[in-house]
Amino acid sequence: MEKKQKKTIKTLLPIVSFLKPYKAMVFFALMALLLTAAVSLSLGQGLKLVIDNGFAAGSVDNLRSAIFVMIGLVSLLAIGTFCRFYLMSWLGERVSADIRKAVFDRLVVLHPAYFEENRSGEIMSRLTTDTTLLQSIVGSSFSMALRSTLTFIGGIAMLFFTNVQLTLYILIGVPMAILPMMFFGKKVRKFSKDSQDTIADVGTYAGEIIQNIKVVQSYSREEQEKAAFSDEVEKAFETAKKRVRQRSILIASVILMVFGGLSAMMWVGGNGVISGAITGGELAAFVFYAMMVGMSAATIAEVYGELQRAAGAAERVVDLMAVESNILPPAKLEPLNDNAQKMIAFNDVSFSYPSRPDEFALKDINLTINRGEVVALVGPSGAGKTTLFELLERFYDPQQGNILFKDVNLKQLAPNKLRDEMALVPQNPILFSNDVWYNIRYGKSGAKDNEVIEAAKKAHAHDFVKTLPKGYESYLGEQGVRLSGGQKQRVALARAILKDPEVLLLDEATSALDAESEHHVQAALEELMKDRTTLIIAHRLSTVIHADKIVLLDKGEIIAMGSHQELLASSKLYQRLCELQFDLTGD
Numbered sequence: 001m002e003k004k005q006k007k008t009i010k011t012l013l014p015i016v017s018f019l020k021p022y023k024a025m026v027f028f029a030l031m032a033l034l035l036t037a038a039v040s041l042s043l044g045q046g047l048k049l050v051i052d053n054g055f056a057a058g059s060v061d062n063l064r065s066a067i068f069v070m071i072g073l074v075s076l077l078a079i080g081t082f083c084r085f086y087l088m089s090w091l092g093e094r095v096s097a098d099i100r101k102a103v104f105d106r107l108v109v110l111h112p113a114y115f116e117e118n119r120s121g122e123i124m125s126r127l128t129t130d131t132t133l134l135q136s137i138v139g140s141s142f143s144m145a146l147r148s149t150l151t152f153i154g155g156i157a158m159l160f161f162t163n164v165q166l167t168l169y170i171l172i173g174v175p176m177a178i179l180p181m182m183f184f185g186k187k188v189r190k191f192s193k194d195s196q197d198t199i200a201d202v203g204t205y206a207g208e209i210i211q212n213i214k215v216v217q218s219y220s221r222e223e224q225e226k227a228a229f230s231d232e233v234e235k236a237f238e239t240a241k242k243r244v245r246q247r248s249i250l251i252a253s254v255i256l257m258v259f260g261g262l263s264a265m266m267w268v269g270g271n272g273v274i275s276g277a278i279t280g281g282e283l284a285a286f287v288f289y290a291m292m293v294g295m296s297a298a299t300i301a302e303v304y305g306e307l308q309r310a311a312g313a314a315e316r317v318v319d320l321m322a323v324e325s326n327i328l329p330p331a332k333l334e335p336l337n338d339n340a341q342k343m344i345a346f347n348d349v350s351f352s353y354p355s356r357p358d359e360f361a362l363k364d365i366n367l368t369i370n371r372g373e374v375v376a377l378v379g380p381s382g383a384g385k386t387t388l389f390e391l392l393e394r395f396y397d398p399q400q401g402n403i404l405f406k407d408v409n410l411k412q413l414a415p416n417k418l419r420d421e422m423a424l425v426p427q428n429p430i431l432f433s434n435d436v437w438y439n440i441r442y443g444k445s446g447a448k449d450n451e452v453i454e455a456a457k458k459a460h461a462h463d464f465v466k467t468l469p470k471g472y473e474s475y476l477g478e479q480g481v482r483l484s485g486g487q488k489q490r491v492a493l494a495r496a497i498l499k500d501p502e503v504l505l506l507d508e509a510t511s512a513l514d515a516e517s518e519h520h521v522q523a524a525l526e527e528l529m530k531d532r533t534t535l536i537i538a539h540r541l542s543t544v545i546h547a548d549k550i551v552l553l554d555k556g557e558i559i560a561m562g563s564h565q566e567l568l569a570s571s572k573l574y575q576r577l578c579e580l581q582f583d584l585t586g587d
């Protein structure tokens with residue numbers, strides 16, 4: 001237990017450092033907390049005053065002044081509580097907002113492989129659930145723990161001050177009441193956590209179904225999905241039922257203990273009042289303090305469990321913030337050689353994805369691409385074409401060999417600087433849930449409206465964008481669901497055109513276009529490829545024929561390289577690809 005507590009405090013420590021910028025707030029919050037604890041304790045004395053000096057003594061004047069004291073104390077308590085609650089909650093919200101930002105700032109610069117090794121749902125829950133838990137720790141649990149500790153200690157002192165003999169009874173009685181409460185409380189907490197987890201499962205399940213509703217309906221799986229979902233919900237209900245039962249027992253036993261204890265106190269204390277050993281006011285004050293001590297003890301026990309849960313959350317968040325990106329800029333940056341003739345060179349590059357270390361996605365790749373060249377990458381599905389692009393953008397580092405960009409090893413460049421030189425139009429165009437302006441401007445933040453329109457025109461997107469309900473202001477839906485595949489590609493192309501990079505990476509950029517728009521886009525691409533080094537993963541003959549060089553990949557290896565005619569003459573696989581994919585009739 002002792003060891004665990006140490007760990008709890010230690011894991012929460014990094015969170016405390018988030019409070020540093022708000023020292024003044026923390027100071028005033030602590031002051032308010034001290035004030036309210038002191039005032040709550042003095043309320044018992046006020047009560048004693050009202051009873052003994054007031055109605056027990058039969059003096060209206062005394063009663064009046066005692067009541068005034070009470071009103072003064074209560075007002076002070078109200079003001080103090082307002083300040084304490086406001087400041088503490090403010091701090092909780094502030095810290096959790098800062099933590100969220102810090103976690104996100106870390107996430108966006110992490111190497112992409114991290115997101116393959118870790119489930120996205122889990123990462124998301126660190127951003128939302130875990131930070132919310134930490135918010136409640138800073139904003140309420142911490143303050144509750146501190147306040148309860150103060151009132152607990154102060155309350156016991158006041159008990160002794162009021163009546164020693166009764167206090168000794170209490171000190172024996174209270175632990176007897178607290179122990180079973182702690183036992184049931186622990187169970188309740190365990191069940192609430194289980195309950196939360198099962199609810200999260202329900203959410204995940206429903207989320208997946210809703211996202212893929214068209215697949216569900218097209219395979220007529222509604223009934224099965226209903227049944228499967230119902231199972232999930234029932235599981236959650238069963239867990240919730242256990243929690244509810246424990247909680248009911250807890251509440252019932254608390255009531256029994258508290259009022260049983262109170263009655264015992266009244267019996268002993270009442271006898272004391274009758275025999276004249278203590279005054280009625282003293283007994284009232286005593287009961288008041290006893291209840292205060294009991295409540296504080298219960299709060300401390302509850303908060304302790306919460307702190308442990310938060311320690312887990314803190315640990316996960318801190319872990320996440322400590323992850324270092326595998327793709328880092330070097331200590332000493334090399335300048336790019338802007339006159340280099342060789343734009344890109346792969347030297348003996350072999351690479352396997354971190355999630356599949358035994359299998360080469362690329363093997364012994366040697367490839368040089370000169371300034372201004374248009375190089376087509378062709379090959380069967382899974383050959384490693386897209387992987388080649390990912391290495392060029394330095395989303396991963398190869399295990400063997402090296403890649404040069406303008407004569408400099410990629411590892412000697414700042415990743416951002418490298419990526420600024422290229423524009424990638426990916427196989428599945430990625431659009432954000434925003435309007436057309438936003439999505440095209442993603443290529444160059446701060447681009448003027450006419451630049452965006454110019455790029456859209458070059459990508460042959462302008463005409464269809466104009467026909468959208470709100471033109472460039474049209475909202476495209478989540479991941480651009482409101483556009484057709486070909487339209488999405490043209491928006492993605494416009495984004496790349498707007499970036500105006502030196503190197504263009506196109507991954508099957510023309511594959512989802514009809515013949516008419518393909519012709520347009522082809523013309524746009526040719527214009528775009530002028531004075532630019534271009535790598536195209538091509539599935540179309542028109543692209544392949546215009547390339548300066550064709551690279552044929554299969555199973556991660558380059559098996560042939562040359563012009564269209566050369567490859568047709570030399571490579572069986574290329575011949576077959578041409579027949580199957582490029583529909584060679586007539587050429």
Ligand SMILES: Nc1ncnc2c1ncn2[C@@H]1O[C@H](COP(=O)(O)OP(=O)(O)OP(=O)(O)O)[C@@H](O)[C@H]1O
Nearest residue numbers: 116353355356361380381382383384385386387388
């Ligand atoms: N993130 C990943 N993790 C593990 N393996 C991967 C990953 N991405 C691709 N692969 C594997 O690497 C190999 C090459 O994939 P790649 O995407 O480069 O193929 P491709 O040539 O682009 O194919 P296609 O023409 O179908 O797009 C495949 O065997 C694939 O299964």
Ligand SMILES: [Mg+2]
Nearest residue numbers: 385386387427
């Ligand atoms: Mg691919």
